[in-house]
Amino acid sequence: MIDLPARPKAEELLRTVGLTKHFRLGGLGSRRRLHAVDDINLCLHEDEIVAVVGESGSGKSTLARLIAMVYRPTGGDILHRGRSLATLRSRRDVLAYRGHVTMVFQDPYGSLSPVYRVSHGIMRALKLHRPDLSRRGRDEEAERLLEAVGLLPAKDFLDKYPYQLSGGQRQRIGFAQALACRPELILADEPVSMLDVSVRIGVLNLMASLRRRERISFLYITHDIASARYVADRLVVMYAGQVAETGPVEDVLAHPKHPYTQLLLSAVPDPRAPVLVPATAEVQEPPRVIDPGEGCRFRARCPYAIEECARVTPRLRPLRPDHEAACHVATSELDDSGRVARPAHI
């Protein structure tokens, strides 16, 4: 499940170029802007699971909604197999894109209509996105989808109402609905955070198996970096609407370059790790994303901040193979020692 067979470099599926989304705050004529997503360059390949991690308000859900065409970007572009989404004009093109890129939502209790049977949502997607299927074909496909998400016997589940299902089962229905369009990419926005601890792993394993068997890519959005490690190939750490660090999961975890990634990793409760209780608990505030201006957005919390951090917004720079971080300090120290030493208190 976790080991990946070596294979040739996969095709590029989706790319964001300088993707930016600002929300206007206040009344008409207000000039205040909330920078939810700022200048994000992200690339997703076929057959790949990319995890986006960050604290609440870091812009990770906005990123998913931009890719799902729920929001229109303020700036930048999204390319699907090289074609800009801005060029999708006709309803048919948009529908086709929405079939290629589907979404699974965080709350399995809110995202299924209580008055329809399980079959309803799946059938609707099949009718809309798979016109080639006959009625019989749709029935067969619906059963196959439920089997693919591990709901057996599939026939029984099709006739159930959401209230008859547990949270984990509902979330599997969410995946079945997303699969019905035969997508290339599923945007999974915190798909396990509302589930019971004992069933979360099951849903993560489902994502891994769908990637393996149905060759679907995932953008897995989460605040839980341990689950990202479990299921993803690459990690994108977001902070205040920007990418702080990105690279292969194991490399980022073993060699976190950005001070925020280091802070995030140190905060993960791990019973297998020894107890470390520092004398004082530091108070830290979320970053300013309303008209943030120039400079590194992490600088107020950063133990290494230098004068340059207040003046110049750091850009992503390669620090290790395939591994980039947006930090002045990490970059400059690389030239000397190869990595930033972790300070004692982090």
Added chain:
Amino acid sequence: MIETATRPLLEVKDLCVDYLTDRDPVRAVDHVSLELAKGEFLGIVGESGCGKSTLLFAIARLLSEPAEIRSGEVWFGGRDMVSMDEEELRHLRWRDYSVVMQSAMNALNPVMTIAEQLADSVRAHQRVPGPQLKARSEELMRVVGIDPEHLHSYPHQLSGGMRQRAMIAMALALTPDLVIMDEPTSALDVVAQRSLMLKIKQLQREFGFATIFVTHDMSLVSNFSDRLAVMYAGQVVEVGPTRQIFANPKHPYTVGLMRSFPSITGPLEPLAGIPGSPPDLSRPPAGCRFHPRCPHVMARCKTEPPEFYAREGEQVRCFLFDD
């Protein structure tokens, strides 16, 4: 309050809580017994619907319809809280024990400033002159790590982490012996969560209050609680020293929970979680409630409910330890 050297601060004996429904009552807390020493940190972990929050509310005597305590005792400072009436409880609440709720946004009054709400709770118990109250409020804010400026803020002007800290400041206002916490960090991201947990631990050392801390995230309390109680389907299934349970979990449910969250530092291994899902408490399985999901199920598990068996200073409700 009466001090007794021999008895623990809090003693829950055979507590049962039912939710009354149109049909048969649903038992959400089933014969739970717990003890808490002065200054101790007890973690209670379990999944949603296991009865952990109901248990807390029963201990704090905050249950409302249709839930009711069916039987059992809650001894706190030498008195049985179950038999107290509202007037008697009013004197105890906030002064001797306080509660920090899961969602501070819902627990705080949105149209009162933090200072007003603090004053409210203090003045319900004591007559405190204005300047003294102000000084104490400022001190409390500093203690939990908020700028005293924010005393004049409304809850919506604070971040999630600050609101939870403000709740904790309020809970500590009258220096109670017991602070009950119901998932106070679940709305926070990991960094804020970590910093709040460290703060709670530090305050606990300073003030010496005992804590019952309920959470669904077992790893969260691993480094903080002295003892741990694991609940499943309304029952405590394992209770013992936290580090020992983590080092060597005994009940198959606890073992399953431990194998449900991936490690961030250790080797990456495939995990299975626990098959199935928690039972519907209106129709709990016969025998051991965990038997339909248990990898070690035996014939007697399906008919006979297990008792607690002692093992290495722990209590485990599982026939595997019946010898």
